[in-house]
Amino acid sequence: xxxxxxxxxxxxxxxxxxxxxxxxxxxxxxxxxxxxxxxxxxxxxxxxxxxxxxxxxxxxxxxxxxxxxxxxxxxxxxxxxxxxxxxxxxxxxxxxxxxxxxxxxxxxxxxxxxxxxxxxxxxxxxxxxxxxxxxxxxxxxxxxxxxxxxxxxxxxxxxxxxxxxxxxxxxxxxxxxxxxxxxxxxxxxxxxxxxxxxxxxxxxxxxxxxxxxxxxxxxxxxxxxxxxxxxxxxxxxxxxxxxxxxxxxxxxxxxxxxxxxxxxxxxxxxxxxxxxxxxxxxxxxxxxxxxxxxxxxxxxxxxxxxxxxxxxxxxxxxxxxxxxxxxxxxxxxxxxxxxxxxxxxxxxxxxxxxxxxxxxxxxxxxxxxxxxxxx
Amino acid sequence: xxxxxxxxxxxxxxxxxxxxxxxxxxxxxxxxxxxxxxxxxxxxxxxxxxxxxxxxxxxxxxxxxxxxxxxxxxxxxxxxxxxxxxxxxxxxxxxxxxxxxxxxxxxxxxxxxxxxxxxxxxx
Numbered sequence: 001x002x003x004x005x006x007x008x009x010x011x012x013x014x015x016x017x018x019x020x021x022x023x024x025x026x027x028x029x030x031x032x033x034x035x036x037x038x039x040x041x042x043x044x045x046x047x048x049x050x051x052x053x054x055x056x057x058x059x060x061x062x063x064x065x066x067x068x069x070x071x072x073x074x075x076x077x078x079x080x081x082x083x084x085x086x087x088x089x090x091x092x093x094x095x096x097x098x099x100x101x102x103x104x105x106x107x108x109x110x111x112x113x114x115x116x117x118x119x120x121x122x123x124x125x126x127x128x129x130x131x132x133x134x135x136x137x138x139x140x141x142x143x144x145x146x147x148x149x150x151x152x153x154x155x156x157x158x159x160x161x162x163x164x165x166x167x168x169x170x171x172x173x174x175x176x177x178x179x180x181x182x183x184x185x186x187x188x189x190x191x192x193x194x195x196x197x198x199x200x201x202x203x204x205x206x207x208x209x210x211x212x213x214x215x216x217x218x219x220x221x222x223x224x225x226x227x228x229x230x231x232x233x234x235x236x237x238x239x240x241x242x243x244x245x246x247x248x249x250x251x252x253x254x255x256x257x258x259x260x261x262x263x264x265x266x267x268x269x270x271x272x273x274x275x276x277x278x279x280x281x282x283x284x285x286x287x288x289x290x291x292x293x294x295x296x297x298x299x300x301x302x303x304x305x306x307x308x309x310x311x312x313x314x315x316x317x318x319x320x321x322x323x324x325x326x327x328x329x330x331x332x333x334x335x336x337x338x339x340x341x342x343x344x345x346x347x348x349x350x351x352x353x354x355x356x357x358x359x360x361x362x363x364x365x366x367x368x369x370x371x372x373x374x375x
Numbered sequence: 376x377x378x379x380x381x382x383x384x385x386x387x388x389x390x391x392x393x394x395x396x397x398x399x400x401x402x403x404x405x406x407x408x409x410x411x412x413x414x415x416x417x418x419x420x421x422x423x424x425x426x427x428x429x430x431x432x433x434x435x436x437x438x439x440x441x442x443x444x445x446x447x448x449x450x451x452x453x454x455x456x457x458x459x460x461x462x463x464x465x466x467x468x469x470x471x472x473x474x475x476x477x478x479x480x481x482x483x484x485x486x487x488x489x490x491x492x493x494x495x496x497x498x
Contacts, residue, residue, distance in 0.1 A: 166459055169459045169480065170388070170459050170480075172481070173388070173391060173459060173480040173481045174388050174390045174391060176481040177388070177390040177391045177393070177394035177481065178390050180394055181390070181393055181394055181397060184397060207481075
């Protein structure tokens with residue numbers, strides 16, 4: 001009680017300046033340092049409290065409060081240490097040191113209590129990576145949902161188309177049978193035979209169109225097997241050359257990878273290459289030069305092969321190139337407009353991509369990327 | 376030399392029947408009966424006992440394949456199937472020693488000759 005009764009009493013102690021042999025520099029070094037620390041320690045609690053007010057979601061608010069009190073207590077001790085050089089309030093100093101000790105230990109206890117939870121907390125980078133990963137999964141999910149919807153739509157369209165084509169082909173067969181029977185009756189009338197032939201030819205074109213539309217509407221299932229892509233291309237090139245054989249045509253393969261094998265449906269991929277090569281034959285003047293370049297690629301981190309196809313024809317205008325894969329879009333007089341659409345469908349069903357370089361001024365340039373294995 | 380065959384033709388489209396009959400007669404074969412559905416076909420075959428049957432698959436009342444199976448239950452008659460579509464799965468399912476050939480409409484005269492010629496072991 002006597003201690004607190006004489007709490008601010010200073011007669012029992014000398015101020016620090018006259019106590020000992022302080023040089024001016026040494027004394028002010030202590031005073032200035034203590035005052036600077038005092039000022040900083042008085043500021044820090046306010047900053048911490050400001051943070052807590054602005055970000056009430058911050059974890060471990062108690063630790064923030066304890067630190068604010070602890071720093072504040074330390075600051076007062078430093079302030080009193082500076083004052084003691086003139087005003088020896090050692091009792092006040094002692095009490096504040098005791099308070100500082102209590103608050104310090106309170107803070108230590110609070111830190112220990114919060115440590116397990118703090119150790120379990122993930123870093124911002126980890127959380128960001130997880131958010132990114134989740135976003136990717138969500139995007140993939142959305143993409144898959146869209147693919148399912150598209151696939152269901154295509155399936156419905158395909159069924160309707162198959163029925164329509166089936167019935168149309170029956171009607172076509174009747175019509176062709178009638179015309180052929182008619183041709184037998186008018187054997188001596190050349191002008192009539194010519195008309196019948198024209199009609200039969202038009203019906204043949206219609207039948208071909210039905211076949212292509214059916215192929216687009218109801219794509220066949222993929223049956224993958226290992227194939228050496230340049231061999232597939234060579235086989236197609238030989239067959240197209242035989243069929244359209246008037247061209248001075250040459251093909252070149254550039255292998256930028258040692259592995260040119262890929263698991264594909266041979267028939268379907270041959271159809272893709274046939275389409276591209278036939279388009280080149282139709283568009284290019286002699287001499288026709290075709291180039292296939294093979295290199296390693298990746299699709300979503302999975303190993304893939306990139307096939308770059310280039311001809312020496314006039315190529316496509318940018319506005320044509322943009323629409324090249326649209327169904328029923330054609331630049332030919334007698335095209336169905338489904339060739340490249342079916343190519344795209346086939347490549348996509350292999351988990352790959354096909355694109356046309358719209359910037360190329362001379363020649364048509366296609367890039368096909370195919371997964372080496374199915375996933 | 377090709378042997379004259381006795382043929383039964385079935386299709387629900389009279390024009391297609393007429394066309395097939397015309398082709399077959401041109402080839403020197405004898406069309407002993409025609410049918411417009413599967414039931415008529417089975418009846419016609421029982422009555423005429425042909426060498427070969429040419430039938431459309433999709434027909435009313437009883438389809439061509441069903442009729443063919445009924446015919447095979449009493450005699451192993453060779454059958455040429457005709458359809459509007461070339462369907463690999465269907466061909467695989469209907470594999471039978473009695474199916475001589477599978478022709479996709481519109482029927483080509485040469486295809487028909489090849490199919491019937493299989494009876495002689497020639498084409």
